[in-house]
Amino acid sequence: MAIQLEIFAWAVLTVCVYTSADSGSVCAPSTAAAAAEGRSCSRKRCTADSDCRGRNKRCLCDGPCGMSCVNPNGTCREPEAPTHGAVLFDRLTFGGLAVYSCDDGHVLSEQAQRQCTGDREWTWQAPECIRNSTTCGEAPEVVHAMYDGERRRVSFDVGERLLYRCNSGFYRIGQPYIYCGENGQWSSVQLTCKARSCGNPGDIANxxxxxxxxxxxxxxxxxxxxxxxxxxxxxxxxxxxxxxxxxxxxxxxVSCPALEHPENGHRFGTEVTYNKVVKFSCSTGYIVRGSAERTCGADGTWSGEEASCAVINCGEPDPVWNGYWEGRDYGHRAEISFSCRRGFLHVGATSAVCQDDETWSSPSPHCFGKCEIERPPSHGSFSSRVYSGQLLSHGDSVEVTCDAGYQLEGDRRVTCDNGTLALPACNPRPCDGMPVLDDGEVEVTGLAHGSLATFSCVRGFRLDGPRQTTCYLGSWRTLPSCQPILCPQLDEIVDDARIHLLRDGSYESFFQKNDLKQGAEVLISCAPGTTLQGPRKAECDDGQWVYRAGQGQPVCSPDPCPVNGVNIQSDHPDEVRHAERVTFRCADGFEVEPGQTQITLTCERGQWTPQNPTCTE
Missing domain, CATH: 2.10.70.10 (Complement Module, domain 1)
Structure with a gap:
């Protein structure tokens, strides 16, 4: 570690490429040097701090990229130490220096020094520590084997040979030697230690x-x-x-404890180990109490309960309703007899014997009573010939039918069962479905007898009949209908009107009054001598004519009479309105009729009445 620190201190003192530049320093860019360090030099070039944008950037020497705008506080990622080596760095900001070193027996594959650039990346590639070619590293491991020589050695000289021996319990397959080659690599391991086999240890029964x-x-x-x-x-x-x-x-x-034979009985079976069975029986007149068969279980105990022999007693038989039995001895092979009271049907055995298994040979019989016919169900009748007060024997049956409008609830055929005759009921029949009303709507409270149906018609139709009706014995009573509300004929309310009905895309002049119902559309025109004032089309809605665009009712106005060629009084206009009168005069020397030189005319729907006069001499 001391050596590594010494190297690091020397490197810091000798590196001065990534620094700030003053007026006297030289920072020339070099594309080749930048490429060697793996840089692209994409930052902005500058000559002074004023050339850089941003408060945090300064004009600094960025190595082979020359003077560039750099954030001196920008940081690079912390460098990682290589395997079998170490790395030391003074800082992670711009210009920081990282120095790499390797353990003994290893050398660096790349540059030992890297610097933090303005791009926030370290120069050069991160180096690796590779083994020195003059020695071999630690000896390879062989599973279940050990080599001779000193343990924990981390390097071996070229030419050294190691001998591997398999551990106890394993045998060798392959070459046991390896050696350190001149390339600093161990020769390939060709040894395998296989476990020795003890063979099949054997199986066990059960x-x-x-x-x-x-x-x-x-x-x-x-x-x-x-x-x-x-x-x-x-x-x-x-x-x-x-x-x-x-x-x-x-x-x-597993063994179970020994079992003794019961008094007045016998035991069959003497083995008392797991899954073995012991059986018990009793002498004549006795029966086994407890378990007649017991099995030795996996837990060393017998199944069931302890066996004993008791005197056979069948006890009283089941009751005979509406009857009785005779006999008070219920012991082994005792016999009793059964009887029914007068008027009841005897079904079953007439006697029974107490058997070896302490049961009676026959169950108690049944004494069935008769059924009295009173009356048929309400709204029903008997289909067979029976009468009130008649008695039916057990098993006899009668059939029931219901009156019209009623349905059977229960079985049609009923059978007398020990004095009980459960007759079905005849209930009112429900309606099959909702009533149908064309051009209307129906609301019902249900389909059962007495349910109520309420009717209403859609727009343009009126209800003809009752508004409500009821379901009565399977059918709906009086049903109404929806009749269309007809619109009046327009020619009856508009003088001189002519009506054409729209049918299948064309207007027709021949139609029935019943055609003027909801949704009918008509085209309106006027008689000759009159002119239509107002809408030309109308639609029937709920018995009223609705005109297009919200206009009012149309009018057929009589045409005015022209006055061309007619000599009228000078105070009249060029056209004369309907029903207006004018005076016609002939010129001097002419007369309309003998002794008459003028005549009064009336304008009738664009025509003069009488016709235009003629003046003669």
Whole structure:
């Protein structure tokens, strides 16, 4: 370390390329020198600080890049020490110096000194410490082997040879020697140490072996199956002598305590080890209490409960409802008889015997009662010929049908079951679906009997019929309809009007009054002698005519009468309005009619009435 510090101090004193320049210093740029250091010299050139923009920049000598605008406080990344070496630096700002050195036996691959430039990068490439060609480094490791000679040596002379020996429990494959060559490299290792095998350690009955590697220094473990215990050591290790430690264990079955035969009974089976079975039976007239068969378990205990022999007693049979049994002895092979009360149907056995398994040979019978027919369900009737008060035997059946408008809730055929006849109900039938109203809307409260339906018509239609109706026995009562609201004929409200109806893209003059319904569109014109004043088109909406562009009702105004060629009084204009009168005069010496020289004319829709007169001598 002292040597490294000395080198570093010398380098700092000798480097002066990256400094500030005064008027007397020389800082000439060199493209070749910059390329050698790996620089591009992209910063702005300058001759004084005033040439640089920014408060933090100054005009400084940036090595082979010459005088450049540089931030003297800009920092370079901290340099990393090379493998087998070290690096020392005085600062990380502009002009900082880093000096590299290598451990013994290694030399630098690049320049030993690097400086922080105005680009905030270090000059040159970072050097590496490579092994000195005159020695070899540490000896290579060989798995499960060791070499002869001094340990912890970090360098060896050229020509030195090392001998490797495999560790105990391993055998050698390949050449055991390596040597240090003149190039400072060890010769290739061609030695492999393989573990010695101890062979298969063996299997055990009623157990298993865990572990698949039989080479040194692996181990295997033995375990027994449930119901067996291990005798011997469970673990064996493969030794370096190629022998397994210990001896092969074995699995011994678990034992259960011995069982005695019960009083008035017998025991079958004498083995008491794992999975062995012992059975028990009793003498005639006795039955086994507890477990008739017991098995020795994996935990060394018997399954089930202790067996004993008890006197057979079947006990009272199940009750006979609406009947009874005779006999009070319920012991082994005793017999009882069954009977039903008068009027009940006997179904089942008439007697039973107490058996060896302490059960009766037959279950108790059933005594079924009869059903009395009272009346059919409301709104229903019986389809078969039955009468009120009739008695049906157990199992007999009748059929029920419902009146029109009612539906069956339950089975159509009902059967008498021990005095009970569960008749179905006849309920009002619901409506199949909502009522349909063309050009209208329907709202319903449901489809069940009594549900309410409310009707309304769309715009341009009026309701004809009740506004509401109900679902009654499967159908809706009186249903209304939506009738169109017709618009009045325009020629009836507009004098001298002529109407054409739009149909399939063209206007037609022949149509029915019923065609003037919601959405109908008409073209309006006037009779000869009159002129249309107002809109030419109208549309029917909710029984009223709606004119285009919000205009008012049109009018057919009579045309005025021309006066060309008619001698009228001088105070009249060139045209005379409808219904206006004028006086026609003939010239002197002419008369309209004998003894008459003038006549009064009336303007009727653009024509004179009477027609234009003629003046004759």
């Amino acid at each position: 157990g298993r072996r865990e572990g698949l590697l039989f080479t040194y220094p692996n181990r295997v473990t033995y375990r027994c199956n449930p119901g067996y215990t291990l005798q011997g050591r469970p673990v064996r290790v493969c030794l370096s002598t190629q022998q397994w430690s210990g001896s092969l264990p074995h699995c011994q079955p």
